[in-house]
Amino acid sequence: MNHLVLTVIAQDQTGLVERIAKCIAEHQGNWLESRMARMAGQFAGILRVAVPVEHRPELVEALQGLERQGVRVLVADSGAEPSHSWKAIQLSLVGNDRPGIVRDITRLLSELGINLESLKTDVQPAPMSSEPLFHAEALLALPAGLALDRLQDQLEALADDLMVELNLQEHE
Incomplete structure (x- = not known):
C-alpha cells in the first residue's frame, strides 16, 4: 500500500467531502485520517489515505481532475513516522x-x-x-x-x- 497525504481547498459547498471520498473509494483508496474545516467561505482539509500501489497513479490523476470542479488537491507521498521518543x-x-x-x-x-x-x-x-x-x-x-x-x-x-x-x- 502507498500512503498519501492530501491537502484540499475549495469554495465551501454541500457535498464536497462526499465527492472527495467517492473519488478515493472508486480507486480502491482507504480514507485513514483527516482534519477539515470551513473558514471565511473556504473549505480546507488535510487527509491521509492508503491506496494499493497499482491504483496510485489513477487515484492521483482523478484527485487532480477534481480541479475542474473547483477542488484543488495537492498530493504528497507519506513518509515513515519518525521513531523519536x-x-x-x-x-x-x-x-x-x-x-x-x-x-x-x-x-x-x-x-x-x-x-x-x-x-x-x-x-x-x-x-x-x-x-x-x-x-x-x-x-x-x-x-x-x-x-x-x-x-x-x-x-x-x-x-x-x-x-x-x-x-x-x-x-x-
Whole structure:
C-alpha cells in the first residue's frame, strides 16, 4: 500500500467531502485520517489515505481532475513516522489579540526543538468588554531530553512579555 497525504481547498459547498471520498473509494483508496474545516467561505482539509500501489497513479490523476470542479488537491507521498521518543503536551493560551503572538510562541518552540503537532487558533470578543481575545490550543511534541519545567519557565517569561495566560498539561 502507498500512503498519501492530501491537502484540499475549495469554495465551501454541500457535498464536497462526499465527492472527495467517492473519488478515493472508486480507486480502491482507504480514507485513514483527516482534519477539515470551513473558514471565511473556504473549505480546507488535510487527509491521509492508503491506496494499493497499482491504483496510485489513477487515484492521483482523478484527485487532480477534481480541479475542474473547483477542488484543488495537492498530493504528497507519506513518509515513515519518525521513531523519536517524545512527550505530548497540551498548550492553551488566551490573551488580548495583537499581531505576532503565533510568531513569538512558535519561534520559542522551534528554538527548544519542540514540534507543533496541531494548532487551533481563534479570535473572539471578551465576555465583558468585547475586546478581541486571541485563543490558541496546541498539541506539542517535547523531545525526550527537554524538561517540562524548562519549557514552562521559558513560556511563562514569554507570556509575561506578550501579556497572555497560558497553561501546559500532559496530553493523554
